[in-house]
Amino acid sequence: MTTTETPLDAAASALSLYEQMWLIRLFEEQALDLFRRGLIRGTVHPSIGQEAIAVGVCSVLRSSDGVLSTYRGHGHCIAKGADVRRMMAELMARRDGYCKGKGGSMHLCDPDIGYLGANGIVGAGMPIAGGVALSMRLQSRDDVAVCFFGDGASNQGVFHETANMAAIWKLPLVLVCENNGYGLSVPTSYACSITDIARRAGGYGFPGWSVDGNDLPAVLEITKTAVARARAGEGPGLIECKTYRWERHSALSRTYHVDPTDATNWSRHDPIERFGKWLVQKGWLDEPIDNQTRQRAAQIVSEAVEFATGSDEAPSLEALSDVYDNVI
Amino acid sequence: MSMTMLSEPNIVPSAKKELTFAQALNESLREAMTRDPSVFLMGEDIGPYGGLFRVTEGLYQEFGSQRVLDTPITEQAIIGFGVGAAMVGSRPIVELQFSDFMALAMDQIVNQAAKARYMSGGQLSVPLIIRTPVGTGLGSQHTQSLEAWLMHVPGLHIAMPATPYDAMGLLRTALELNDPVLFLEHSMLYSTRGEVPVDPYKVPFGEARIVRQGSDVTVIAVSSGVTVAAKVADELAAEQGVSVEVIDPRTLAPFDMATIVASVQKTNRAIVFHQACRTCGIGAEIGQRIMEEAFDYLDAPVTRVAARDVPNPQAKSLEMVVLPSEQDLKRAINSVLYRSPA
Numbered sequence: 032m033t034t035t036e037t038p039l040d041a042a043a044s045a046l047s048l049y050e051q052m053w054l055i056r057l058f059e060e061q062a063l064d065l066f067r068r069g070l071i072r073g074t075v076h077p078s079i080g081q082e083a084i085a086v087g088v089c090s091v092l093r094s095s096d097g098v099l100s101t102y103r104g105h106g107h108c109i110a111k112g113a114d115v116r117r118m119m120a121e122l123m124a125r126r127d128g129y130c131k132g133k134g135g136s137m138h139l140c141d142p143d144i145g146y147l148g149a150n151g152i153v154g155a156g157m158p159i160a161g162g163v164a165l166s167m168r169l170q171s172r173d174d175v176a177v178c179f180f181g182d183g184a185s186n187q188g189v190f191h192e193t194a195n196m197a198a199i200w201k202l203p204l205v206l207v208c209e210n211n212g213y214g215l216s217v218p219t220s221y222a223c224s225i226t227d228i229a230r231r232a233g234g235y236g237f238p239g240w241s242v243d244g245n246d247l248p249a250v251l252e253i254t255k256t257a258v259a260r261a262r263a264g265e266g267p268g269l270i271e272c273k274t275y276r277w278e279r280h281s282a283l284s285r286t287y288h289v290d291p292t293d294a295t296n297w298s299r300h301d302p303i304e305r306f307g308k309w310l311v312q313k314g315w316l317d318e319p320i321d322n323q324t325r326q327r328a329a330q331i332v333s334e335a336v337e338f339a340t341g342s343d344e345a346p347s348l349e350a351l352s353d354v355y356d357n358v359i
Numbered sequence: 360m361s362m363t364m365l366s367e368p369n370i371v372p373s374a375k376k377e378l379t380f381a382q383a384l385n386e387s388l389r390e391a392m393t394r395d396p397s398v399f400l401m402g403e404d405i406g407p408y409g410g411l412f413r414v415t416e417g418l419y420q421e422f423g424s425q426r427v428l429d430t431p432i433t434e435q436a437i438i439g440f441g442v443g444a445a446m447v448g449s450r451p452i453v454e455l456q457f458s459d460f461m462a463l464a465m466d467q468i469v470n471q472a473a474k475a476r477y478m479s480g481g482q483l484s485v486p487l488i489i490r491t492p493v494g495t496g497l498g499s500q501h502t503q504s505l506e507a508w509l510m511h512v513p514g515l516h517i518a519m520p521a522t523p524y525d526a527m528g529l530l531r532t533a534l535e536l537n538d539p540v541l542f543l544e545h546s547m548l549y550s551t552r553g554e555v556p557v558d559p560y561k562v563p564f565g566e567a568r569i570v571r572q573g574s575d576v577t578v579i580a581v582s583s584g585v586t587v588a589a590k591v592a593d594e595l596a597a598e599q600g601v602s603v604e605v606i607d608p609r610t611l612a613p614f615d616m617a618t619i620v621a622s623v624q625k626t627n628r629a630i631v632f633h634q635a636c637r638t639c640g641i642g643a644e645i646g647q648r649i650m651e652e653a654f655d656y657l658d659a660p661v662t663r664v665a666a667r668d669v670p671n672p673q674a675k676s677l678e679m680v681v682l683p684s685e686q687d688l689k690r691a692i693n694s695v696l697y698r699s700p701a
Binding site: 097131133151155158159165169170189192195199200352353355 | 443
């Protein structure tokens with residue numbers, strides 16, 4: 032892809048983004064269902080309603096670009112190109128899962144496609160992404176590092192440390208803040224000193240953009256700009272994608288929204304529906320294609336469950352390996 | 360006996376040179392950076408200034424600002440950037456100016472560096488070396504010995520060299536490991552001198568050094584405590600005819616228990632000597648393992664000679680009250696031997 036082309040320029044590639052959004056939605060609905068049925072242990076943090084960010088951002092990345100993600104990271108993982116079967120196997124603690132059952136939903140990882148791991152600690156991926164960007168620079172690669180994080184993480188000290196160091200070294204780092212309105216139960220409006228988190232970039236002397244995070248073409252365009260700057264050696268950027276967390280914080284938490292009508296209001300801004308309309312306007316989507324797309328996504332998810340169910344549980348000895356590389 | 364009688368004429372001893380502890384580290388870093396372009400250094404004041412303890416002196420001038428990176432005062436990012444760079448093909452060696460500052464970066468050390476390989480099912484490696492001083496004399500926030508914190512975390516390697524020879528040899532080995540290494544350097548050791556071979560050599564991790572052979576009691580000492588223990592052993596041999604075996608584990612993870620057990624089987628007594636606080640210090644772990652693995656050989660309780668459970672005070676007179684002394688170690692040795700001090 033050259034810098035002027037995007038997947039939105041052609042029907043086939045635009046439709047594949049649409050399918051990816053459905054794949055994320057259905058994967059997570061399936062994961063929540065498996066959790067409720069006791070087939071997934073721990074918890075699951077759904078990103079339902081936030082699919083445009085994962086797909087929009089990753090659609091302009093190469094597989095050699097690095098992505099650091101969060102515990103709400105299934106979407107990022109799928110959008111970066113992971114094998115959904117191995118993802119589901121990991122959620123279901125099978126030997127064929129990405130992490131052989133040791134990571135689970137919160138620690139999915141596939142370095143081969145540049146997906147360098149989700150993280151259970153709020154904000155912890157940021158300096159790691161900074162280091163990835165630094166290493167790319169030292170290796171004279173023109174790849175970039177992207178770090179997804181939430182509104183809550185933008186209040187962590189490590190945000191400041193990372194942003195400052197990336198700025199002074201002009202590193203190829205793109206910080207993508209998914210502002211979904213909540214840090215577990217606490218509204219962002221309460222926890223954050225400003226409304227537009229993107230403005231925080233100004234404190235470090237690099238650009239920040241607030242964008243409608245439920246508008247895939249908008250997310251994609253801004254990301255393209257930020258990534259192009261980073262690749263060109265012009266330094267980091269911060270993209271704030273305003274979105275909304277429809278679901279509870281995680282499958283373990285109680286449903287809690289300060290205004291119970293919020294979720295209903297936001298569901299009118301369903302990013303998938305909106306992108307569908309965009310595609311219809313382009314003349315690229317009609318009802319039969321829509322149905323086929325959803326069916327294909329559903330088929331991939333059901334094959335993933337089948338694959339995971341058919342995979343053995345992680346063998347018990349696996350518990351003791353991978354602590355160190357060389358046992359010495 | 361003259362020195363000439365000691366050397367056998369048909370064996371050419373390998374050439375040696377004398378270096379300080381800091382110089383030994385400096386040479387190892389230079390050698391690593393020359394050999395491996397993926398190695399880079401990052402930390403506070405390590406650039407033109409050469410490091411607070413001069414360990415990186417001259418390296419900025421030699422390798423430039425892209426491989427010797429002065430950072431802002433930003434410990435969490437220093438470690439975090441190191442973790443990220445290590446994940447994608449670099450071999451960062453980062454410096455925390457004092458090990459007390461690990462507290463600012465503990466998430467990246469404990470939750471990230473140590474666990475990345477495991478959580479990813481072996482897909483990620485973090486070959487990151489974190490060099491940092493422990494010490495004395497600078498008060499409560501610049502002299503702690505926090506090695507026990509680290510020993511409690513699976514996934515970390517921990518080296519605690521006591522001599523220029525071990526500092527150089529262990530750092531060479533650390534550079535070959537694919538997991539995070541905490542390299543703890545005692546600030547009082549930096550200016551100490553010792554001989555190192557001119558030819559490259561390595562000191563393996565997980566191999567204790569028997570510093571001094573003995574038959575009456577085993578003293579396990581680390582870092583700056585090794586020299587103290589050896590001195591006490593010499594004095595007790597001369598003054599009281601007591602034969603003390605001194606063992607330096609050199610690395611805490613991996614830990615060479617076999618050498619200690621073999622020693623205790625011979626001496627039947629063990630003392631762990633360290634500068635960190637007594638409670639839950641490494642002596643607690645080492646003592647317990649001796650109990651589990653050599654109980655039948657013990658003729659006296661395993662004893663700890665360690666700092667008192669208070670922060671390090673600034674005044675020397677007060678710090679001497681807190682830190683374990685040579686006299687404390689002598690008393691403990693006599694105590695496990697059921698002897699009165701001479």
